[in-house]
Amino acid sequence: MTRPGDDVAAVDTPALVIDLDAMERNLERMASFARSARVRLRPHAKMHKSAELARMQIAAGAVGVCVQKTSEAERLAEGGVDDLYISNEVVSPAKLARVAALAETLASRGGRLAIAVDGFPGIRGLAAAMAAMPGRSAELDVFVEIDVGQGRCGVPVDPEAAAATALAREVARSRGLRFAGLQAYHGKAQHVRTVEGRRAAITASAALARATREAVQRAGLPVPLVTGAGTGTFTFEAASGTYDELQAGSYLFMDRDYADNERDPSAPQFEHALFVKAQVMSVGARHTVVDAGHKSHAVDSGLPRVHDPSGRYALAFENAGDEHGVLRPADGGPLPALGETVWLVPGHCDPTVNLYDQYVAVRGGLVHGHVERLIRVDARGALT
């Protein structure tokens, strides 16, 4: 059992480890960027799923956090986060009742709940759920999601923004709901490898968002906010003049997939701050095996990278099933010995975090550091 004060070497494996010094630098660099760019920052907490980390982001200047699921919002609210945006559609009546109840809870604490919609049934469901609350005192912020390139949720954008305008009007006239603006996230743009490719994608997204905002405003409905962006593209949304709020989340930990992007020189330099600590459990003639497989790190965005703070090894990680990883020397060099520690940078932080109940937060680096504290993954497994 890992405890605060333990040497990092004593942490049992596999473990999900935060390098606190690196994470705090990432936190401050992003907060500073948003201040300079004069945009609001509402980091996506679907990535870290932790109330403690969300509160740190808010203390550093974020206006609140995004989540993707009703149950994520509930768990973060239980953990003391008061300003939450479910940047996703919810349609089941059981969940809508929970959304309304949470809106009341947060309002009673001086906070706010927001949610996205992309159709009339969702709006009517939200209005009915809010009307069914005994207090009827809270107001739910509702963003109309528009499809700015992702091809997933959101209404299509046409020159007159007919669909978005109709939805905005329906929200505005629904008691208990407030039309809060446009949700305009382009997820597919985040991992376009070249800077110019990402810039081109977001230039197009921002043009669609701007045209929609203008059309909705021409129809007599003020659009208070346009919100979107991720860690791969936020500099472009910030510079667009259209986006008022950035939703980037992964900057806090920087996974292997984001680090594989060509670096945007206008973005802060983020460091890897999240690692899976693994151990060599078997040695072969030309490979070694670690005790971490794809139950220890998500592989949807590819394999983890081996991170060697000692600089002694250059190792390639090979998928070897649910509980094992095979390491081979990338350059014919040495292999770590039985029992040695191996650090992995996950391919994708969000679903990797979702495999763990806690973070082991280390101060003083991965080699000589110690466990400063354990941080709960409050919304681990919060799927509904």
Next chain:
Amino acid sequence: MTRPGDDVAAVDTPALVIDLDAMERNLERMASFARSARVRLRPHAKMHKSAELARMQIAAGAVGVCVQKTSEAERLAEGGVDDLYISNEVVSPAKLARVAALAETLASRGGRLAIAVDGFPGIRGLAAAMAAMPGRSAELDVFVEIDVGQGRCGVPVDPEAAAATALAREVARSRGLRFAGLQAYHGKAQHVRTVEGRRAAITASAALARATREAVQRAGLPVPLVTGAGTGTFTFEAASGTYDELQAGSYLFMDRDYADNERDPSAPQFEHALFVKAQVMSVGARHTVVDAGHKSHAVDSGLPRVHDPSGRYALAFENAGDEHGVLRPADGGPLPALGETVWLVPGHCDPTVNLYDQYVAVRGGLVHGHVERLIRVDARGALT
């Protein structure tokens, strides 16, 4: 909150659902196969991670279950499973102490713990941990793992089986340890698509296992048991005359990846019994979006297949991120409407199960059935 007695239609999404009727047929078919083939069955519980399901397998004739991790063994033991085999290497002193403690606990209940080794340090560590127990009354069964084609853990096989013999001898002379036989699992053979390809792989594995057994026995060490096999190949191990025990696990649920194998006519016909229940949450002009992404089902072995008990739809599932899936008609046919239920057969059951705290166990089918009970995923997240 899902409760026993609820209609299946009322189960909130995403949810991990067992079709109990199908699962019980799979359970009985495999038990019956093992009885007929006169081999022991020790299903791999790394797949279902549930003490209740392990106890059902044992009640149907299994001698016990396998697990892959020390913490999995601990959680299943807490759930009343008394005969456990950690079919994997453990080398960290902290874990070895837990292994020894668990061996004592199970022995005190009339059960047994077994473990695999593939090197001297592991054996010495186990012996030291057993010697450090105050009782010193328990004996740990130790299997020597040999590499029969997987290329992961296990000692290499040579004609004289020098490495395996040396390890078996070291186990046999270590107080508190008992040499229990050979671990000989060929994981890579499980998903070779053709029957003949799988047969050829296991013919080779069985020859290596047989030669090793004979060499170890020539050295004067009886080999009580050869254990291995998975859902893709167990008929070949059973017919080999070399394997005494089958470790197949996935047969209980049958995921998409195993169903994609060409069917071995000598194997029982297993049915899909594990599903992710999802809901359409957004509709586009030519696609719909469900509320299940790769936080709801593992994608290491590919995407889920859409299962339509109504027969109305032919839908292809497209990965759309952590929390979303996009459905398109496979044949230009209709799409399900907003709010409709969509059933997904996971690509790989083991890491999918590991995303959930409980199974929703349904009786009477996915359309008109009801929730009979909730089954805990006791070893969810048991990584160490």
